[in-house]
Amino acid sequence: MWSAALLRRFGICSLPAVILSGVPEANVGGTQSKNPVEQPARCPWDWPQTRPNNQRASLVKRRGSSTTRPPAFALGRFAQNDTGEEAALNAAARNATPPTIHEHCSHALPLRRTINGSMFPFEPSRTLAKDYVVKIAAIPFVLCVGFLLESCSTTKQETATAGNGSPETLSQSAAPADVNLRQMIVPHGRYGRHIEFPLHATYITIHSTDNPNATALQHARGMAVGAFRARTKWNRTGYMTWHFTVDDVQAIQSLPLNIQGEHADHDGPGNMTSIGIEICELRNPARQAAALDRAARLTAWLMHDQNIPLDHVVPHYHWPQWHFHGNQKNCPRILLEHGRPGPRWEAFLQKINGYYEHGA
Numbered sequence: 065m066w067s068a069a070l071l072r073r074f075g076i077c078s079l080p081a082v083i084l085s086g087v088p089e090a091n092v093g094g095t096q097s098k099n100p101v102e103q104p105a106r107c108p109w110d111w112p113q114t115r116p117n118n119q120r121a122s123l124v125k126r127r128g129s130s131t132t133r134p135p136a137f138a139l140g141r142f143a144q145n146d147t148g149e150e151a152a153l154n155a156a157a158r159n160a161t162p163p164t165i166h167e168h169c170s171h172a173l174p175l176r177r178t179i180n181g182s183m184f185p186f187e188p189s190r191t192l193a194k195d196y197v198v199k200i201a202a203i204p205f206v207l208c209v210g211f212l213l214e215s216c217s218t219t220k221q222e223t224a225t226a227g228n229g230s231p232e233t234l235s236q237s238a239a240p241a242d243v244n245l246r247q248m249i250v251p252h253g254r255y256g257r258h259i260e261f262p263l264h265a266t267y268i269t270i271h272s273t274d275n276p277n278a279t280a281l282q283h284a285r286g287m288a289v290g291a292f293r294a295r296t297k298w299n300r301t302g303y304m305t306w307h308f309t310v311d312d313v314q315a316i317q318s319l320p321l322n323i324q325g326e327h328a329d330h331d332g333p334g335n336m337t338s339i340g341i342e343i344c345e346l347r348n349p350a351r352q353a354a355a356l357d358r359a360a361r362l363t364a365w366l367m368h369d370q371n372i373p374l375d376h377v378v379p380h381y382h383w384p385q386w387h388f389h390g391n392q393k394n395c396p397r398i399l400l401e402h403g404r405p406g407p408r409w410e411a412f413l414q415k416i417n418g419y420y421e422h423g424a
Contacts, residue, residue, distance in 0.1 A: 234320050237369050243362050244314040248284040255290030256305035261324040267338035267376045268363055269328050269383070270412075271306065272396035276345050280309040283342065284316040298330040298387045306340030308362060312354035315362050321370065327380075334383030339366060345398055352398065360412065364419035374417055379405055 232249050239245040250257045273283060286292055292304040306327040307319045319325050321339060328334025343359045346352045363377055380395035381404065394403040399412050 232320070234317075236321050239315075239365050240361065243358060243365060245308075245317060245362070246314060247317045248288050249320065250288055250305065250318055256287065256292075256301050256303035256326065257319075257323065259301050261300070261336070263322050263324040263336070263339075265321060265337065265339045265370050266372060267334075267378060268366055268372055269334055269338040269340050269378055269380055270359070270363070270396050270399070271327060271340060271342045271380045272345050272398045273309070273342050274345065274395070274397065277347055278344060280311040280314055280316045280344055283309040283344070284318050287318045294326065296330065296387070299326050300331060300335075301326055306342050308339070308341045309344065310341060310355055310359045310362060311344040312346060312351040312358065315358055321366075329383040329385055330387055332383060332386060334380075338378075338383075339370070343396060343398065356398075356412065357415070360415040361419050363416045367416075367420050368423070374413060374420065377413065377416060379409060381405065 232252065234247070234249075252260075275283070287303075287305060287309075290303055294302045294304060303326065305319055305325040307317060307321065307325055309316050309318065324335050325340045326335060327340035327342070328338060341359060341362065344355055346355055366372065367374065367377070379400065381392050381400060384390040384392055392403075394400060397403075399408050400406065401408060
């Protein structure tokens with residue numbers, strides 16, 4: 065679209081029209097006129113199919129008159145009262161078929177038509193030739209600019225399926241294959257989304273499920289059908305909701321990234337500014353390590369996608385519970401020491417940073 069608009073802005077419609085249009089007209093008698101008329105390059109949809117009636121002229125010079133007809137290819141409408149040799153020439157011009165280079169560009173190459181019907185092109189002027197050489201040379205530049213503008217105007221989108229089977233468009237890029245991300249979005253207008261608060265994420269909050277050996281799929285299915293009812297009166301939707309659940313097999317998305325969840329601090333800044341990730345707690349150490357590795361990859365991708373820095377990746381502990389006297393929750397408990405961030409949390413951040421720097 066941009067490319068076509070820019071070509072028209074520069075007066076370039078098509079390559080044949082660029083090279084061949086704007087050729088001067090001449091008299092039918094075989095001698096080019098002293099002041100030839102230069103036709104500018106014009107698009108096929110702007111070109112008149114016939115000349116208007118007021119441009120009538122004679123194919124041959126009448127006695128005592130210097131008036132001459134325009135080229136026969138124009139096929140203008142002629143007078144009905146012509147006689148003799150002129151009438152015969154008029155009839156021949158009306159019945160003649162104009163030459164075409166292209167089915168929709170018959171105007172592109174003006175021709176001479178002699179009395180016996182033979183045709184040949186005129187030579188374009190040097191000025192016009194230089195003008196069109198410049199235009200032709202500009203075509204690659206114009207196309208490059210058009211493609212660049214078109215690519216800059218595109219937005220990142222991904223289509224997901226809600227829990228009720230209806231599709232929903234998400235404003236996010238595709239996650240890396242190693243994350244193994246799938247979507248099971250809570251239906252719009254139901255359960256945890258019957259009330260929605262817009263989110264412009266500047267933080268990522270890490271949780272652990274506190275539900276040993278339950279998988280990401282089990283949590284996502286429960287959230288999609290409203291199984292996790294709120295435990296406090298300060299919950300704004302009446303349901304516990306978060307954006308992603310991760311285990312050793314996959315990561316499942318339950319909320320769009322532009323909708324707040326109920327996972328951190330009720331009506332506080334944790335819910336209002338952060339994406340919530342729940343890491344499944346698994347008794348098998350190898351499975352738990354795999355779940356943590358997948359969570360690190362998911363977090364690194366979200367940092368790229370949402371322009372969130374590493375120092376804004378925080379544990380649930382980071383957000384005080386003001387409705388509970390500023391208590392800071394021991395979460396994610398699988399990554400904290402004695403209820404506080406320590407070496408395990410720092411090692412998790414380093415793993416995230418490694419994937420982030422390698423474009424994970």
